[in-house]
Amino acid sequence: MVAGPYCTKLLADLGAEVVKIERPGRGDAARSLPPFFHDMPDPEASGLFLYLNTNKLGITLNVSTATGKGIFQELVKEADILVEDNPPQWMTEQGLDYERLQEINPRIIMASITPFGQTGPYRDYKAYPLNVFQSGGEGYLTPGGVENVDRPPLKVGGFLGEYDSGLSAAIAILAALYWRRKSGDGQRIDISKQESLMALNRLDMVRSANEGEVITRAKQGVPYGGVLPCKDGYTVFITWESVQWDRLVAFMGDPEWANDDMFGDYTGRYKHGELINALLTEWLVNHTQEELYHKGQAAGVPFAMVYTSKDLVDSEHLKERGFFVEIDHPKTGKVRYPSSPYRFSETPCQVMRPSPLLGEHNEEILARRLGHRQEELAKLGAAGVI
Amino acid sequence: MDSLSGVRIIDFTRYAAGPQITLLLAFMGAEVIKVESMVNIDHFRREEAAVVFGSARAAADCFNSLNASKMSVTLNLTTAGGVELAKRLVQLSDVVVDNFRAGIMDKLGLGYPILREIKPDIIMLSASSHGSTGPESKYIAYAVTMGALSGLSQVTGYAGGPPVIMRSSADLRPGTSAAFAILAALNYRLETGEGQFIDFSAREALSCGIGEIIMDYTMNGRVRSRNGNRDDIMAPHNCYRCKGEDKWVSIAISNDEEWAALCQAMGNPAWTKEERFGDQFSRWRHQEELDELIKAWTINYDHYQVMEMLQRVGVAAAPSFSNEELFNDPHCRERECFTSVQHPEEGELFVLAPAWKFSATPARVTGPAPLFGEHNAYVFGELLGMPEEEISRLVAEEILY
Numbered sequence: 191m192v193a194g195p196y197c198t199k200l201l202a203d204l205g206a207e208v209v210k211i212e213r214p215g216r217g218d219a220a221r222s223l224p225p226f227f228h229d230m231p232d233p234e235a236s237g238l239f240l241y242l243n244t245n246k247l248g249i250t251l252n253v254s255t256a257t258g259k260g261i262f263q264e265l266v267k268e269a270d271i272l273v274e275d276n277p278p279q280w281m282t283e284q285g286l287d288y289e290r291l292q293e294i295n296p297r298i299i300m301a302s303i304t305p306f307g308q309t310g311p312y313r314d315y316k317a318y319p320l321n322v323f324q325s326g327g328e329g330y331l332t333p334g335g336v337e338n339v340d341r342p343p344l345k346v347g348g349f350l351g352e353y354d355s356g357l358s359a360a361i362a363i364l365a366a367l368y369w370r371r372k373s374g375d376g377q378r379i380d381i382s383k384q385e386s387l388m389a390l391n392r393l394d395m396v397r398s399a400n401e402g403e404v405i406t407r408a409k410q411g412v413p414y415g416g417v418l419p420c421k422d423g424y425t426v427f428i429t430w431e432s433v434q435w436d437r438l439v440a441f442m443g444d445p446e447w448a449n450d451d452m453f454g455d456y457t458g459r460y461k462h463g464e465l466i467n468a469l470l471t472e473w474l475v476n477h478t479q480e481e482l483y484h485k486g487q488a489a490g491v492p493f494a495m496v497y498t499s500k501d502l503v504d505s506e507h508l509k510e511r512g513f514f515v516e517i518d519h520p521k522t523g524k525v526r527y528p529s530s531p532y533r534f535s536e537t538p539c540q541v542m543r544p545s546p547l548l549g550e551h552n553e554e555i556l557a558r559r560l561g562h563r564q565e566e567l568a569k570l571g572a573a574g575v576i
Numbered sequence: 577m578d579s580l581s582g583v584r585i586i587d588f589t590r591y592a593a594g595p596q597i598t599l600l601l602a603f604m605g606a607e608v609i610k611v612e613s614m615v616n617i618d619h620f621r622r623e624e625a626a627v628v629f630g631s632a633r634a635a636a637d638c639f640n641s642l643n644a645s646k647m648s649v650t651l652n653l654t655t656a657g658g659v660e661l662a663k664r665l666v667q668l669s670d671v672v673v674d675n676f677r678a679g680i681m682d683k684l685g686l687g688y689p690i691l692r693e694i695k696p697d698i699i700m701l702s703a704s705s706h707g708s709t710g711p712e713s714k715y716i717a718y719a720v721t722m723g724a725l726s727g728l729s730q731v732t733g734y735a736g737g738p739p740v741i742m743r744s745s746a747d748l749r750p751g752t753s754a755a756f757a758i759l760a761a762l763n764y765r766l767e768t769g770e771g772q773f774i775d776f777s778a779r780e781a782l783s784c785g786i787g788e789i790i791m792d793y794t795m796n797g798r799v800r801s802r803n804g805n806r807d808d809i810m811a812p813h814n815c816y817r818c819k820g821e822d823k824w825v826s827i828a829i830s831n832d833e834e835w836a837a838l839c840q841a842m843g844n845p846a847w848t849k850e851e852r853f854g855d856q857f858s859r860w861r862h863q864e865e866l867d868e869l870i871k872a873w874t875i876n877y878d879h880y881q882v883m884e885m886l887q888r889v890g891v892a893a894a895p896s897f898s899n900e901e902l903f904n905d906p907h908c909r910e911r912e913c914f915t916s917v918q919h920p921e922e923g924e925l926f927v928l929a930p931a932w933k934f935s936a937t938p939a940r941v942t943g944p945a946p947l948f949g950e951h952n953a954y955v956f957g958e959l960l961g962m963p964e965e966e967i968s969r970l971v972a973e974e975i976l977y
Contacts, residue, residue, distance in 0.1 A: 204760050224808050225792035237791030288935075307933065312907040315887045318828040320805060320813055321894040329815070329826070330896045333733060333740040339822045342815035343896040344740070345805055347731025353785040357752055362932035364759035365604045369579035369937050371766045377936035385913055388902065389931040390745040390752065392641045393592070398900035399914060399926035400637045403630070405899055406822060413628065416720065416741050417729065424739055426724040430619060434716075456624045487715045494721035496739045498730050499793035499800060502783060507712040513780050514794075526794040531750065531781035532757040533707070535688075536772035537764050 191219050192319065192349045193303050193383060194275035195242040196356030201271075201363065202245035203530060203539045209265065209555055210243060210546060214250040214574055217548040218243075227522040233548060234521045238349075240545045241527055244517065248546025249555050250576045253284055257575045262286065264560050267295050270370075271363055275303045278313045288378045297376040299366045303359050307382030317383075323351040326387025327395055331407055335416070339407050351387050358386035414459060414466035417496065420474045425482045427493040432456055434491055441489040442473050502528075519544040552576050578605020579937040583762065585671040586611060586662070587646065588653075588686075590618040592719065592744050593778055594675030594703055595642040596751025601758065602645040603930040603939040606671075609955055610643060611662065612948060613652045614977050618643075621948065636922050640945040644917055644927050648946035649955045650976050657975040659685050664960055667695050670765075671758055675703040678713040688773040697771040699761040703754045707777030717779065719746035726782030731789055733802035740802075742782075749785065750778035811860040812838075814867050815896050816874040818882055824896040825879040827870065827886065831856065837889040842873045917944040952976055 195210070195218065202208040212218050220239040227235035252258040263286075266272060272291065274281060281287050281302070288300045302308060305317035305325070323329045323345040332344045345351070359381040366377055388395050397403040415428040429435050432455070439448040447469050453459050459466060474482065479495045486493030495501065502508060503526065511533075514526040530539045556562045556576065570576045583606040587598040595610075595618075602608045612618060618639065619625055625635035649665075652658040663686070666672055672691060674681050681687050681702060688700045702708055705717035723729050723742025732740040754776045761772055783790065792798045807813040807828070815824040829835050832855065839848040847853070847869055852862045859866055874882050879895035886893035895901065902908050903926070915929045930939035956962045956976070970976040 200756065225788060225796055225798065227795045229796060237795050238788040241787035241791050306907060307911055310907040310910040312887075315883075315894070316890060316892040317894055318810065318813075318830065318892045320807070320810075320815075320828045321826045321892045324815060324824075324826040324896040325894045327897055327899055327902050328743065328745055330824070330898050331743060334743060335741075341734060342805065342817070343824050344732065344734070344815075346728060346740075346742075347800070347802070348786045348789045350728070350785045353787075354749060354752070357749075357756060358931055361600065361752065361756045361759060362934065364756065364763060365579040365932075365939075366934065366937070368759065368763050368766065369577070371763065373577070375936055377934055379935070380933035382911065382931070382933075385911070385931040388913060389928055390748040391743065392748065392928045393638045393744045395899050395902060395928055396637060396641055396914070396926045397634065398898070399903045401631065401634050403634070403899075410630075417724070417739055426721055426729070426739075426741065428718050428720045430624070430718060432624075457627050460627050487712070490716070492716040492718060492721050494717065494724045496724045496729050497727050499727055499786075499790045502727050502790060503793060507706065507710040508780070510710040511707050511777065511780070513777075513783070522795065525791070528780075528784055528787055528790050531707075531753055531777050531784060532701075533775040534757070534761065534772055535774070536770055537760070 191275070192238070192242060192352035193355040193359070194273055195220065196353050197301070197303065197359040197363070198246065198273050199242050199244055200357065200360040203541070204537065208246040209551070210246045210248045211251050211253070211262070212248060212548060214252050214549070214576055217250065221548070227525070232521065240519060240522070243545035244527065245542055246546055247551040247555060248549065249552050250549040252575055253286065255573070255575050257570065257573070259285065261556065261560070261575070263294050266291050266298060268559070269295065270297070270299065271367070272298055272300045273303070273359065273363070278302070278304055278308045292376065295376070297370060297374065299363060299370060299376045299379065301359050301363050301379040301381060303355060303381045303383065305383050307385065308380040319349050319352050320345055322355070322383045323387065325384040326351060326391070328387060328391045331394060331405055334407055335409050336407050337409065343407065351383065354390060355381065355383035355386040358389065414463040414470065416467070418467060418471050418474055420477055420479055420482060422478045424496045425474055425479050425493060426496060427486065427491060429492060435459060437490040441486060441491055445473070515541055517541050517544050520547070549576065577937050579934070580604040580606040583607070583671065584669040585609065585673060586665050586669045588672070588674035588676065588681070589703070590616070591675065592642060592747035593751045594673065596748045597673055597701070597703060597754045597758070598646065599642055599644065600752065600755040603941065604937070608646040609665065609951070610646045610648045610946065611651050612648055613650050613658070615652050615654050633922060636919070637925055640917070640919060640922070640925050641927050643945035645942045646946055647951035647955065648949055649952050650949035652975055652977040653684050653686070655975050657970065657973065661956070661960070661975070662686055663691070663694055665955070666691050666698060668959060669695070670699060671762070672698060672700040673703065673758070677716065678702070678704045678706070678708040692771070697765060697769055699758060699765060699771045699774070701754055701758050701774040701776055703750065703776040703778060705778050707780065708775045719744055722746055722750070722779045722782060725779045727786055727789065728782055731786065731800050731802060734804050735802055735806070737802060746782060747778070750781035753781040753784070806863070809860070811856070811863040812866050812870055813863070816867070816871045818874050818877060818879040820878055823879045825874055825882040825893055826896060827891065827893045829859070829891065834891050835859065838886065838891050841885050841889050841891065915941055917941060919944040920947060949976070
């Protein structure tokens with residue numbers, strides 16, 4: 191779906207050869223999810239799938255069949271890393287657990303990504319991205335600073351928590367790979383999505399344990415700033431340093447109210463955050479988002495804009511950094527994709543190939559790499575193995 | 577064994593995003609030396625942090641969470657002597673990380689070209705908000721503003737409501753991504769002996785987490801906006817009020833089988849047979865009415881009960897957990913999600929244990945966050961071999977400051 195594929199996309203974009211194994215027939219569930227190219231449902235044109243599987247080779251294989259298991263083991267023998275996101279007991283039921291695979295390839299690094307990990311009372315619980323996000327502690331706090339908490343906690347847009355989990359797994363894999371390069375040993379990695387999310391909210395997570403503070407969505411003293419209305423929508427800013435407040439006052443043209451003693455120091459401003467926001471808004475509504483962002487920044491005040499996906503694609507800054515890359519795919523033609531946040535001086539990320547079509551590399555992997563005879567492939571297909 | 581044992585990192589980062597990078601690497605056994613100074617003190621060590629977090633202890637707790645297992649030295653980088661010492665540390669190190677605004681390290685005389693000259697295989701990652709190039713590279717940003725610039729705020733919130741600002745996680749997500757980049761460079765160095773420079777942009781890291789939302793625009797010209805907990809396909813798909821104060825459970829249904837199981841768990845009330853809920857698409861179309869009806873059932877139970885009733889029949893349900901619930905949760909207990917350290921000033925403090933379970937090289941928390949300059953003696957005395965008198969002289973000259 192998302193977490194596992196994102197994990198291996200991160201590795202594939204850095205040059206690892208990733209062989210994606212999909213079930214014959216429908217393939218990865220992400221193939222059936224929108225957005226579809228031109229809104230036409232097509233397993234080869236899901237934007238979600240296309241984004242998450244760049245640079246990978248794709249084969250179809252039913253590892254529940256005896257022959258499929260055999261082929262899978264041949265692949266494991268040649269691999270450095272195995273990533274899987276099946277329910278905890280599934281690989282064992284298939285006879286493909288770590289202990290077994292380690293016999294075939296003692297150096298294998300096997301990472302499993304599941305909602306709650308391989309152990310513990312919730313390990314077999316089912317969780318879709320929404321449930322995962324709410325399990326991780328951030329959902330309960332989203333949206334923060336609201337007047338009342340009668341409306342439900344929210345997820346952050348899209349599948350963010352799944353991406354987070356994939357990244358967490360990818361880090362563990364690279365650490366294990368580093369260790370293996372030094373020691374020669376493989377190992378087993380258990381990734382719980384819940385824990386991956388908790389780790390991103392570590393500041394909030396321990397506050398109850400250490401200070402008895404249960405953090406909620408309710409307002410708890412308002413620092414000024416945040417999302418505020420402006421002339422053409424919303425603007426965003428925050429000031430952590432006192433000098434930034436001084437700059438803000440100057441940027442507004444030194445209004446009288448801002449010089450009131452009650453806003454004289456950080457504590458005072460924090461205490462009267464709500465009042466400051468009300469007074470600020472009277473000024474903000476005369477200015478546009480763009481104006482506030484760029485002129486505010488020029489004045490040394492941390493303003494920003496609430497960017498839409500269109501704003502991201504149109505951003506001169508991101509263009510100049512080459513954040514978007516154009517990828518040609520047989521079903522969609524050339525489309526722009528977000529690339530990565532890191533520019534390596536020696537090992538730049540490169541898109542060598544678009545996401546694979548379902549079973550696109552069956553012949554290359556099974557026939558050319560593993561040496562199965564060409565006529566065998568047709569039989570394997572007919573038998574539902576590939 | 578630790579996967580990164582023998583790796584030494586010089587850490588010039590402050591705030592949250594940068595410290596998250598080196599925290600993760602410290603969990604894996606890297607030796608992290610945090611370079612601090614009164615001239616440029618970490619936000620969480622300042623008085624303002626006590627105001628924001630409610631107490632000095634809370635601020636110390638946050639600092640501890642982000643800097644456990646690290647060492648601290650005080651080095652004034654606005655002095656020539658301080659920069660010289662920083663360079664000597666870099667010569668003994670594998671990785672340098674900073675999260676200054678673009679250009680600051682160069683200005684300090686600690687830019688990559690200089691560091692590479694004195695340590696040819698050094699890996700340097702500069703994690704700035706906007707990256708080190710581009711017209712906005714000098715702009716100031718924090719979690720809240722980066723969350724907005726990344727596109728996340730735009731798609732987070734109730735339908736028709738204002739965009740939602742991101743929490744500190746909008747700093748820790750990029751920090752996590754930067755740690756990944758460093759690990760990749762460490763692997764490459766082990767293979768080739770070569771170091772490199774990594775220009776890292778925090779806002780781009782956040783944008784990478786909404787790939788499909790961006791692709792909807794690049795493929796279809798569609799600009800996505802806030803839509804609560806709604807999914808494109810699944811329904812019901814929301815958080816539902818449970819018994820108790822501000823208690824909620826998330827429920828998501830992706831097919832007829834799960835729907836039937838949910839209906840059964842609710843006792844098959846008559847409304848579940850209505851035509852408007854007859855198939856996945858109908859349920860999706862009528863999800864607002866559906867949400868009200870489900871809520872009328874969940875409100876009778878506490879959120880743990882709903883999870884158990886539904887999980888028993890194969891329905892995805894999980895409470896919207898608070899920090900307190902997670903700390904006391906039996907599952908988190910069994911998996912040892914929290915661990916404690918003995919802090920010299922604050923006593924026992926809990927921190928989150930590393931989120932990865934390794935069979936051969938378990939990641940771990942080895943100690944509390946350092947006190948300001950706690951490791952000056954080890955780093956300058958032992959690592960750099962400086963006699964005690966010289967260290968005292970540097971303190972007097974405010975080079976160690």
